[in-house]
Amino acid sequence: MSLQVEKLENNTAKLTIEVEASELDKAIQKAYQKNKSKFNIPGFRKGKVPYPMIEKMYGAAVFYEDAANDLIPGAYADAAAESELDIVARPEINVVQIEKGKPFIFEAEVTLKPEIKLGKYKGVKVEKADITVTEEDIQAELDKVKEQNARLVAADDKAVEDGDQTTIDFEGFVDGEAFEGGKGEDYPLTIGSHSFIDTFEEQLIGAKVGDEVEVNVTFPENYQAKELAGKPAMFKVTVKEIKVKEYPNLDDDFAQDVSEFDTLEEYKADIKKNLQEQKEKDAQAEKESKVIEAIVKDSKMDIPEKMIEAQCQQMIEEFAQNIAMQGISFEQYMQFTGATIEQLTEQVKPQAQARVESSLVLEAIVKAENIEATDEEYEKEIEDMAVKYKMETDKVSELLSDADKKNIKSDICMRKAAKLAVDEAK
Numbered sequence: 001m002s003l004q005v006e007k008l009e010n011n012t013a014k015l016t017i018e019v020e021a022s023e024l025d026k027a028i029q030k031a032y033q034k035n036k037s038k039f040n041i042p043g044f045r046k047g048k049v050p051y052p053m054i055e056k057m058y059g060a061a062v063f064y065e066d067a068a069n070d071l072i073p074g075a076y077a078d079a080a081a082e083s084e085l086d087i088v089a090r091p092e093i094n095v096v097q098i099e100k101g102k103p104f105i106f107e108a109e110v111t112l113k114p115e116i117k118l119g120k121y122k123g124v125k126v127e128k129a130d131i132t133v134t135e136e137d138i139q140a141e142l143d144k145v146k147e148q149n150a151r152l153v154a155a156d157d158k159a160v161e162d163g164d165q166t167t168i169d170f171e172g173f174v175d176g177e178a179f180e181g182g183k184g185e186d187y188p189l190t191i192g193s194h195s196f197i198d199t200f201e202e203q204l205i206g207a208k209v210g211d212e213v214e215v216n217v218t219f220p221e222n223y224q225a226k227e228l229a230g231k232p233a234m235f236k237v238t239v240k241e242i243k244v245k246e247y248p249n250l251d252d253d254f255a256q257d258v259s260e261f262d263t264l265e266e267y268k269a270d271i272k273k274n275l276q277e278q279k280e281k282d283a284q285a286e287k288e289s290k291v292i293e294a295i296v297k298d299s300k301m302d303i304p305e306k307m308i309e310a311q312c313q314q315m316i317e318e319f320a321q322n323i324a325m326q327g328i329s330f331e332q333y334m335q336f337t338g339a340t341i342e343q344l345t346e347q348v349k350p351q352a353q354a355r356v357e358s359s360l361v362l363e364a365i366v367k368a369e370n371i372e373a374t375d376e377e378y379e380k381e382i383e384d385m386a387v388k389y390k391m392e393t394d395k396v397s398e399l400l401s402d403a404d405k406k407n408i409k410s411d412i413c414m415r416k417a418a419k420l421a422v423d424e425a426k
Contacts, residue, residue, distance in 0.1 A: 003079045008109070011304045015108040016096070017079045019071055024104040031066035064098050068106070076108050086113040089306040111306040118364040119298025122424040126290040129283035133275045141271050142250060145258055150245040156209040160242055162192045166204065167241035170215075174233045181225070181335065182233070186240065197223075197338050204237065213237045220338040288418055291425045296357045299364070303356055311352035312345045319344075363410075365417035373412035381408055 004016040032054070037047035039054055054062060072093060080087055091108035098104050152165060160166060166189050172182030191201045198217035207213050215235040223229040248254050255267035320330040334340070365371070382400075386393040400408070 001075055001078060003082055005083050005085070011112045011114045011302065013083075013085055013110050013112055015076075015079050015083060015091075015110060017075050017106055017108060019075050019104040021101055021103050023071065024067060024098065024102070025100060027067035027070045027104075028063045028100060030070060031063035035063065035066065060100060061098075068095055068098055068104070071104055072106060075104075075106075079108065080110070085110065087111065088113045089304070089310040111304045113307075114302050114304065114360070116360050116364045117300040118361065118368060119295055119300070121295045121361070121365055121368075121421050124291050124294045124421065124425045126287060126294060126425055129279075129286050131276070131279040131283050133272050133279060137275055138268055138271050141275060142268070146247050146250065146254075147245075149254075149258060150247050152243040153246050155242050155244045158208070158242060158244075160191060160204050160207045160239065161244075162205060163190070163245075165190045165243045165245075166239055167243075168204070169238045169240060170235050172233050172235045174228060174231050179228065179233075182235070195336050197336075200235065204239065207237075207239045209239055209242055211239050213239065222340050222343065223338045224334050224340055284422075287425065288422050291421050292358045292361060292418065293354075295361045295365075295421060296354075299361050301357070301360055303353070303360070307356055308349065308353050309345075311356050312348050315348045315352055315355075316341070316344055319348075359414070362414040362417045365421060366413045369417065369420065371413045371416050371420075373409040373416075377412050378405075378409055381412060 001020070002018040006014045006016070008014055029051070032051050036049055036051075036054070039049050039058075040046060041049050041053060041057060044050075044053070076091060076093075087110045089111040091110045094107045094109070096105040096107055098106075155164070168187050168189055169185045170183065170187065172179055189195065189201065189204075191204060194201065196217075197219060200215055200217050203215045203217075204213060213236075215237050216232065217235070218232045219225075219228045219230060221230040248257070250264060252263050255261050255264045259267045259270065261267040261270060323330065323333055382396055383393055385391075386396045389396070
């Protein structure tokens, strides 16, 4: 493999990568072996058609796409490493030459980490957070625990009210025709949760068990199912069950049920202690956030748009993983909320930009202060990972690639940079 690197404007570069002709020929043969059973040519058994015959019938380029897809990932990875460029987003690939018996040549336009002019990072002034625990704070925590310990009891003799948990059957119609995905049975719906589109839930208020209600809504213009976007729909909804929450009394018995304490006053004292610790921890995190935000404002950087886009994509993937842990697929979430990928991307974009900016200034501080991760700090990180994943420390180390280890050390350095900036703040 040979490589040419050309620096372009706006923190981009072009890698021109040339792979030996012999490697391309191997990739073409591999593509032939993989796909030969798909060709039916009279006179040959399926899967037994010779390569020259397929080439003659379908053209020399018949396996080029599969061969290119086989070669590009590895060749690009090797070229990126050889270039020693700080690449921060997926490349744009352009095939320049692909022909049997000749070198395979392609270009990869890459986005590079921008240079940053680091502003003042020592002695930054930030407003201190209030860490006083009030009676309102304690009561709010008690209310949370009350909510967690509330019992759902059947209330089939009452009408639906805001906050009630209902069980419903429903079927949706557009222009009088039932549509795919618009039917559900024994569906649990909390009124006021806004998990359904438009005013669906509000129109169930006042209904009783056994009632069939016609709910009229309009799908959002940007609804992900294009055939439904912007259209009015009617749902036939049957209320099958109504449940309301029954809350416990705040007394000594309650304290004994939900804690290790005998009296409500002892329990409240413990809540105050824990809230104080949490407020101090939150105040420290808030201080770090404000300090880094101030450093970002005093620094100069030109962040490539693709770097922000890559961070947006990562955040959406993290969100999808989080809701999957709650038993909701990303597709279901998108359907229920009527949101689109474009809307989610715009929604997370400010936070994505803040993450990128914070990362860049912390990396700049690491460089300015020559911060390094010690062997002890690295080993402690591996031990913490082993505990988290319930694995042996040696096993965790074995599973980590060189890139993983480098990232772990980088994270340690950035945390040390953040601590330095916070400790020096006024």
